Amino acid sequence: MSLTPLNAISPIDGRYRSKVSELANYFSEEALIKYRVLVEIEYFIALCEMPLPQLENVDHSIFDALKAIYKNFSSEDAQAIKDIEKVTNHDVKAVEYFIKEKFDDLGLSAFKEFIHFGLTSQDINNTSIPLSIKEAIHDVYIPEYTQVVEKLKSLAKDWAGIPMLARTHGQPASPTRLGKEIEVFIVRLEEQINLLKTVPHAAKFGGATGNFNAHHVAYPENDWKAFGDKFVEQQLGLYHSFPTTQIEHYDHMAALFDALKRINTIIIDLDRDIWTYVSMDYFKQKIKAGEVGSSAMPHKVNPIDFENSEGNLGIANAIFEHLSAKLPISRLQRDLTDSTVLRNVGVPLGHTIIGFKSTLKGLDKLLLNEPKFAEDLENNWAVVAEAIQTILRREGYPNPYEALKGLTRTNTKINQNSISNFIDTLEVSDTIKTELKRITPSNYTGI
Structure with missing residues (x-):
């Protein structure tokens, strides 16, 4: 049975x-x-x-002909290596034998034994x-992340400029602006992507136990540490960890x-907030012809994109958590547990990309229901009490908090x-009363 989207x-x-098809690359x-062929070829060079x-x-x-082995690498080449592996029962050794055939x-042929020379x-x-x-981070992840942030x-x-009733503990609180609340997520995401880019x-x-043993015994006069630094950092563009096991x-x-x-956690937080705003009728959602929101309730337009994103990002985070907790732990100079775990690196990135795409799709469908914002503000004049009591504090008015309470x-x-009417009862100047009466839930939104 061949693999299809239906039987995977x-x-x-x-x-x-x-x-996520791009991630297959x-x-x-x-x-x-x-990638193994690339490293072996570049090492020989x-x-x-x-x-x-x-x-x-x-x-x-x-x-150039050697580099073409990996630049023009095909599915047929990969299958040839897998066929060799059936005999060797060793995946990296199969790559070495494949390259030896290419050398022929x-x-x-005279230089074949310097493929994989001194390496493990x-x-x-x-x-x-x-x-x-x-x-993958550069080519796939960053572009998808950037689309969400943009x-x-x-x-x-x-x-x-859209004033909005804030809610803390689920209760009406000092008003804010919708754009500012979105900006909170932008800043959080940008700060974290900047940290990610520094990793x-x-x-x-460095050979079998990280010390260039085989290299050094064969060519003791060579500076193999310097060679490793140059190869890893200049030719491969990576950071050379040394010493290692x-x-x-x-x-x-x-x-x-x-x-x-x-x-991902920040995006989940965003997903849940937008989902809640949809449930509060702050947003409508664009309807696509032919789509069904519920198998039983024809009126429904569910915020499924944000739910899909939350679910996929949650799975991604669970796997990222295991990877980051497990990989740095290895018995003595090594055990094999990292090998099978590393084969799953693409899985959380796949779920992450699905999550990003779903969030973006959901954001693209949002329609602002501005009258609902205004209605909630008008129904919650109590939120200006903070502003009034603060100005009364400024003026030295006795027990302003208790008065508003x-x-x-x-x-x-x-x-x-x-x-x-309450302001009219206060023993303050008419100027202060006028100042207090200018405050509304729609204009008390801070800086």
Whole structure:
């Protein structure tokens, strides 16, 4: 049975495949194999450029042909490596044998033993996977994140002047502005993306237990630490972790996952707030012809996009949490638990991208119901009590809080007239009374 969206076990490869298909270029089995081939080829080129004595005669003009092995890497190439793996029962060794066959084709047979020279599998995995994550963040994640933030900025600008009754503890509170409340999320997201961008994409490269043992015993005169720094940082564009055990310690990767989780948490907070505003009738939603909101209630237009986003981001965060908690822990110089866990890196990123797309779709459907904002403000004149008592404090009026408390905590409806009548009873100047009467729920919105 071939894999289709209908028989896939994971919704990422099934129902949501069209939303996350780009990630296959970074986190599929084929992509991992391609990145491994890239690292092996670039490593051989780096040894030639050093050069090792046995590689001095390698014609550097062949480098373009070597790079073409991974630049033109195909599904057929990936399958060829998987076929080799059936014999070797070792995925990285299968990559090495595949490249050796390519060397034969390029007339480089004499130099085949310098493929994977002195390395262990984790020198390949712990460079390939960080490189795939770095490129996926740059190529897929950042553009999707940016679309959400740019949409929020547009809405914040459009709604900058919309006064809104705030709610703290679910109760009416000092009024605010809708645009400002959206801006809160923008600032939170931008601060966290700036932190995310500071996290290094770290790679391990140093042989079986991280000490360049094999390299050093073969060529003790060479500065292999300097070589590793140059290869990882200049040729691969990653940060070289040193010293390490057999594996990268994943502390930076854990920090990255934690940063991604915080951003998701902020989006979940946004989703829930917008969902609540929809339930309060602050927003209507654009209706698409043919869509059904409920199988039983024809009138319903549900805020399903925000619900979908919240659900997917929640799953993403649960996996990010496990990745960041588990990966930095490895018994002694290494155990294998990181290997199977790392194969799931694309899963939370997939759910994250689905979440971002759903939030964006939901935001695009919002229609401002401005009369409802005005109605809620008009029905809650009690919120200006804070403003009145604060000005009375300024004027040295005795016990202003208690005076307003007596007014606002009765069961009597508080409205513009009752507030005005209360102000008339105050022993303050007419100038102060005029100042107090100018305050309304719609204009008491701060800076």
